[in-house]
Amino acid sequence: MLEDKDQESTPLQQLGEFGLIDHLTKGFSTTQKSTQKGIGDDAAVLHFGDRKTIVSTDLLIEGVHFDLSYMPLKHLGYKSVMVNLSDIYAMNAHPTQITVSLAVSNRFPLEALEEFYAGVALACKIYGIDLVGGDMTSSQKGMIVSVTAIGCAEDKDIVYRSGAKPNDLLVVSGDLGAAYMGLQVLEREKEVFKVNPNSQPDLSPYTYIVERQLKPEARKDIVALLKKLGVIPTSMIDISDGLSSEILHLCKKSEVGCNLYEDKIPLDPTVISACEEFKIDSTLVALSGGEDYELLFAIDQKEFPKIKGNPNLTVVGHMTDKNEGAHLISRNNSKIPLTAQGWNSFSEKE
Template sequence: MSEKATSLSDLGLYGLIEHFQKQYKPLNTSELPAMGEDACSILTAPEHLSSTTLLLEGINFDLTYTPLQHLGFKAVTVAVNDLLAMNASPSQISINIGLSNKITLEMLETLMSGIFAACEHYQTELTAFKPAASLTGLTMALNVTGKENKKGLVRRSGAQPTDVICVTGDLGGALMGLHLLEREKRVLQSNDHSQPVFGDNEYVLKRQLKPEGRTAFLTAMEKLDLVPTSMTGISEGLATSLILLCRSSKTGCRIYENKIPLHQNTLKAARELNYNPLIAALNGGEDFELLFTLSLEVYEKNKEGLPEEVSVIGHITEEDKACRMISNADDEIDIKARGWGNLNI
């Protein structure tokens, strides 16, 4: 017989904080004990920076198919990725969580185990955890602080004409994973006795449920003594990131359809779902890869030694050339950011 679930009200606000304070193992990068004070000390210096992230149930995640442990890990990844996109390493993170009455202590423990695992993975100290009641489902607000890497910050605004455009990893997989999960959710809603059928699609499911930031890539670039001229994260699709980078740099760009990296599982899932994988790459979301540029001279000198997860997809042009993609049919197509699960640009 299963044990009775524990209501959060049994512990109360401060009992809940104390409960997880006992479970968490600090990395000892903060002057004040993690989660144990009214405020946390933050390591500040001119080269430090911070970013905030808000995740809402029903908007950013669905508890029908999202394992709570994966959600905790992913929440930290989402926050950390903003720093990675500027060539910075995370050091501290604080989390506010809004909890509805359907969340039990056991559920919250599972969520927090994912957060703890991510903090260890990214070597990031959890400096604050503040729970509160929520009438609108599970809500997480995260603030991450960190320090620029030795070669300094990299902004969106540094790209120059003739620079080579690169991306890490592959694109579109997270959206295909989401569509598979949504498909099985619809089946479950129409038949309570059905079992989810995902086939051989573990890769795209992981891309959606438990993505990981490209920390190893930044480490490899630092060892190679390479600094991108510009960089940004890919969280709302390649098209959005390209437009943001080019606007900031006051440039245009040309990318090539046949150069956009697509994983075999992404292509397989797209066929199953009758979905265009190119659209998934351009206008999908949550791939959490990095888009960056290198000067042509630097690229030519170092192209053989670049990390294997890097793909060259095009080049930067003058601003009046606009942002366009050369299709496989050799047509020039305007790149448009349609947004994904959020506000359109």
């Protein structure tokens, strides 16, 4: 992979910390009007006028959040940005700047870091955001990525996790479970590769789910769509840990209950077939798989005509009184309490 030292590679010691920062960030320009000063001082200087400033941050650790044996570094750079932008979109806000900090052990040559930053640069370009700072250091083991995203929004547009009311409709963008099933495919191929390093896996039947795992997109388009439709959700969250966990967050912060209908959960056909192949229940995957980076939100019932029939949005349930709790209504109409089975980095892995 990219860490192969047999390729022409440049040891990081050769550049030093500041040389490295200069080298890796020289291709970044700033385009946001709100960026007054980007990289190259003690701190960035931003300016948002009368709008609110939104800040979100995530820390990604090799071996916990990503596996470089199948995650190309360019994709990792891209995904690290997406994870953070997704949080800003989940506030119904617009990301404008990011900072990216990186720690790597000395097994990484300069070329590996260039790949990573190429992914960051692509994300910045596609999503129209500026890289304005960060930190660069060595690690004792593996790669560590910390991204902070900053955005802005009009006060009236900001949507919190709180705010959902009983009888609000629960809506999800896109489809669920694909990122998790993509991970299963990649993990399986990794095991095959360990046994037979000459094997050439045919991943073409899994293109969609593998791409959802390796190169997810944050739903900027959904925030734009809601604006266009004139819909301001009553509450919203992004789906990073699984539908179940996120619904419970909305219920807790909004002090409501929820009925989620199993037969409404949007699943791509590739996810269904992969679930059959891996003998995993597709509902469980949607509920607990995580890393989908779709948006989950509640809207007042009167808004339903505005979103009805939109292929990007699916009504999956409705909010209830708090004392009714949060439940999955299964296909056979039984009522199963939702539990936070989402990804938990402190639990033992299966």
